[in-house]
Amino acid sequence: MALKFEGISKSTSAATTIYDALRKAIIEGELEVGEPLRQDEMAKLFNTSRIPVREALSRLEEHGLVKTRRYKGAVVSGLSADEATGIFDFRALIEPEVMRRAVPKMSRELLQKARGYCEAFSQSTEPLHWGDLNRDFHSTLYGVSGLAYHLEVVDNAMDRVDRYLRAQLVLSNGMDRANIEHFGIMEACEKGDADLAAKRTFDHIEGAKNSLLHGISA
Amino acid sequence: MALKFEGISKSTSAATTIYDALRKAIIEGELEVGEPLRQDEMAKLFNTSRIPVREALSRLEEHGLVKTRRYKGAVVSGLSADEATGIFDFRALIEPEVMRRAVPKMSRELLQKARGYCEAFSQSTEPLHWGDLNRDFHSTLYGVSGLAYHLEVVDNAMDRVDRYLRAQLVLSNGMDRANIEHFGIMEACEKGDADLAAKRTFDHIEGAKNSLLHGISA
DNA sequence: AGCTTGAAAATTGGATCCAAAATACATTAC
DNA sequence: GTAATGTATTTTGGATCCAATTTTCAAGCT
Missing domain, CATH: 1.20.120.530 (GntR ligand-binding domain-like)
Structure with a gap:
C-alpha cells in the first residue's frame, strides 16, 4: 500500500475525509484489488484513531468498493x-x-x-x-x-x-x-x-x- | 419511538443486527419520517455501546434511509x-x-x-x-x-x-x-x-x- | 412581554482501552 | 522431514471515556 495523505480538514468529519480519500484511491486503481485495508495502518496514515476508519470502511462496503469479512477485515473488491x-x-x-x-x-x-x-x-x-x-x-x-x-x-x-x-x-x-x-x-x-x-x-x-x-x- | 427488540445474536456483528432491525423498522413505517434516531437510545435498546449503532446509522445513510448532519445526528429520511x-x-x-x-x-x-x-x-x-x-x-x-x-x-x-x-x-x-x-x-x-x-x-x-x-x- | 446572553445539559465525534477471533509460528510427536 | 498442536502475535469488534458542538433554558436587559 503506497498511499500518502497530509492533514485532515476540520470542517468535515474524519470519517468522511477518509472515505473520500479511500474511494478515490480505489477508483483510480491506486489500491490493488484484493489488497487488505488494515484499520490501524489507515488510522496512522490519516492521524486518527481506528473509529473513523471503521466508519469509512463500512461506507465503502455499502458502495461495493471493499469487501469485509467478520474479524478478517476489508479488502479492495474486484469484479469478475x-x-x-x-x-x-x-x-x-x-x-x-x-x-x-x-x-x-x-x-x-x-x-x-x-x-x-x-x-x-x-x-x-x-x-x-x-x-x-x-x-x-x-x-x-x-x-x-x-x-x-x-x-x-x-x-x-x-x-x-x-x-x-x-x-x-x-x-x-x-x-x-x-x-x-x-x-x-x-x-x-x-x-x-x-x-x-x-x-x-x-x-x-x-x-x-x-x-x-x-x-x-x- | 416505540421500537422493541430482544437479544443480539452472537454469530453476526452487533452493527449488522442493528442495521437490519432499523432498516426493517424504517421500511415498515414503524419509525416516522423525520424522527431522530438518538445514538444512546438505540444503544440501550439493543444492549450495546454506541459504536455499533453509529456504524449501522452510517450504513443506513449510504442507503438513503436516514439523513445525518454533523453533530446533529440521524433522522429517518422521507421523500418529496x-x-x-x-x-x-x-x-x-x-x-x-x-x-x-x-x-x-x-x-x-x-x-x-x-x-x-x-x-x-x-x-x-x-x-x-x-x-x-x-x-x-x-x-x-x-x-x-x-x-x-x-x-x-x-x-x-x-x-x-x-x-x-x-x-x-x-x-x-x-x-x-x-x-x-x-x-x-x-x-x-x-x-x-x-x-x-x-x-x-x-x-x-x-x-x-x-x-x-x-x-x-x- | 419579548429579545439577547450565557451557562448547563444533551448529543455527537473521536480516542483509548478491553475482548474475541484469526493468523503466525514454534514445539512436539510420529 | 512432516503434520498436529498449542501458544504468542496480530487484527478486528465493542465498551468506555473525553472533546467538540449543539440545544435548552433561565436570568437579565430594553
Whole structure:
C-alpha cells in the first residue's frame, strides 16, 4: 500500500475525509484489488484513531468498493467478468434514458462546458485525469436531466468499473474510440436530437463493455 | 419511538443486527419520517455501546434511509413527491428489463413458488406482511434473471418507497389493482411471454406510481 | 412581554482501552 | 522431514471515556 495523505480538514468529519480519500484511491486503481485495508495502518496514515476508519470502511462496503469479512477485515473488491458485464448492461439501460431526458434541457452554456471537458479529455495525456474528465463530461450532460436518483445510482455504477476502464484505455486504442464517441454524443446534443444522443450513449457504453471484455477494440 | 427488540445474536456483528432491525423498522413505517434516531437510545435498546449503532446509522445513510448532519445526528429520511416519482421512473426502467431476461429461465417449480407468494399476498389482511410478500413475489421472479447488480439496485429503490406504497395500499383500493396486476404478470410468465411480462411489469410500476401520486387510483 | 446572553445539559465525534477471533509460528510427536 | 498442536502475535469488534458542538433554558436587559 503506497498511499500518502497530509492533514485532515476540520470542517468535515474524519470519517468522511477518509472515505473520500479511500474511494478515490480505489477508483483510480491506486489500491490493488484484493489488497487488505488494515484499520490501524489507515488510522496512522490519516492521524486518527481506528473509529473513523471503521466508519469509512463500512461506507465503502455499502458502495461495493471493499469487501469485509467478520474479524478478517476489508479488502479492495474486484469484479469478475460477469459482474463487470452486469454493471455495463445496467449502465446501458439507465444512461441513454437519462441522456434522452437531459437533451431538451441543455442550454448553450452547458453544451460549451461539456465540449470543454470533452476536448480536455481528448487532449489529456495523463491517465490519472481521464477518469475525472470523463465523469465531468458525462455528469455535466446528465446533470440537467433532473433525475437525481438515476444519477446517484449511475455514479455508484461508474465507481465500480472506472478502474477497469482506465486500465483498458491505457493499454489499447480505447482512447480513440472513446473520443470519437464523445464527440458524436456532443454533436447529437448540440443538434437537440435526444433520441440520437440516447442511442449514441448506448453505443458508447456497449463499446466500452466490449472493449473491456474482448480485450482490444477496433 | 416505540421500537422493541430482544437479544443480539452472537454469530453476526452487533452493527449488522442493528442495521437490519432499523432498516426493517424504517421500511415498515414503524419509525416516522423525520424522527431522530438518538445514538444512546438505540444503544440501550439493543444492549450495546454506541459504536455499533453509529456504524449501522452510517450504513443506513449510504442507503438513503436516514439523513445525518454533523453533530446533529440521524433522522429517518422521507421523500418529496418529485423524489418518489424519480424512484418509480427508475424502477420502471429497470424492472421490466429484469423481468424480460428472467422469464426464459423460470422453471415450473419457480413459477409455483411465485404463484404461492402472489396468492398469499392477495389473501393477506395484515398490512405489515404485504411488503414482505410483495417483495418475495417479485424477488422470486427477478432472481433467476442472473442480473445481480440490477437486483441489488432495485432492492434499494424498493427500500426507499415501500413505506409509501404500503400506506397507499392501506387507505385505498390499491390492493385490488396490485392483485390484478400481479396475476397478470404471473400469467405472462407462465406463458413464457417475456415481452408481455415486461410490459405488465412496467404498467404495474407506473400504476403504483400514479396511485401514489394522484391519491386514489381507479 | 419579548429579545439577547450565557451557562448547563444533551448529543455527537473521536480516542483509548478491553475482548474475541484469526493468523503466525514454534514445539512436539510420529 | 512432516503434520498436529498449542501458544504468542496480530487484527478486528465493542465498551468506555473525553472533546467538540449543539440545544435548552433561565436570568437579565430594553
